[in-house]
């Protein structure tokens with residue numbers, strides 16, 4: 001026990017590879033249950049975005065670490081109820097979604113200094129709120145005592161297909177092959193890094209949504225949550 005959940009808050013940890021539907025599902029379930037939705041990928045993206053616009057090589061651990069003390073990263077819930085990311089006082093919520101920033105986020109997230117810099121921010125939110133938090137290491141590292149842990153996955157092709165539709169809807173279309181290649185590269189990076197790699201926690205429930213619609217995935221997830229929180 002780390003003692004992180006000593007206040008009577010409930011934590012739901014959702015981990016899995018990119019494009020598995022974690023954020024859409026977690027956001028919808030948070031609204032239904034009245035929990036705070038915490039998208040931890042957005043926090044890593046904020047650091048990645050800083051490297052991107054400052055011309056820092058995201059793989060250069062020393063350069064990225066040297067920049068951290070100058071960064072003021074804030075996670076603020078707007079009147080719309082949505083999570084906004086602020087970097088040194090500037091709202092970067094939109095910018096961190098640029099496709100180029102994804103690879104930067106993946107690269108900076110491999111550095112132990114970045115991970116430890118962001119750890120307390122994530123744990124603090126779970127101490128003070130009921131949260132549904134999604135990421136790569138929530139059930140394994142950030143909230144090892146979470147009452148509910150789910151490892152959400154889908155085949156790379158299904159994830160690429162969903163991402164393609166999402167990018168089309170946002171008006172920033174990309175070819176399927178490119179999206180699939182990016183997903184496979186990020187999967188590899190995220191699960192092969194030495195610190196807090198993406199992996200299923202031993203006590204996490206596996207949910208594969210390859211063949212499931214959004215509604216079916218949501219029902220399955222709610223069912224897992226109810227079983228674990230009402231037990």
Ligand code: DC
Nearest residue numbers: 018040041044105106109135136137
């Ligand atoms: O969930 P996402 O694709 O927005 O996350 C962006 C990157 O951040 C992803 O490639 C891996 C990294 N990440 C991480 O290492 N740990 C987390 N808890 C969340 C994201």
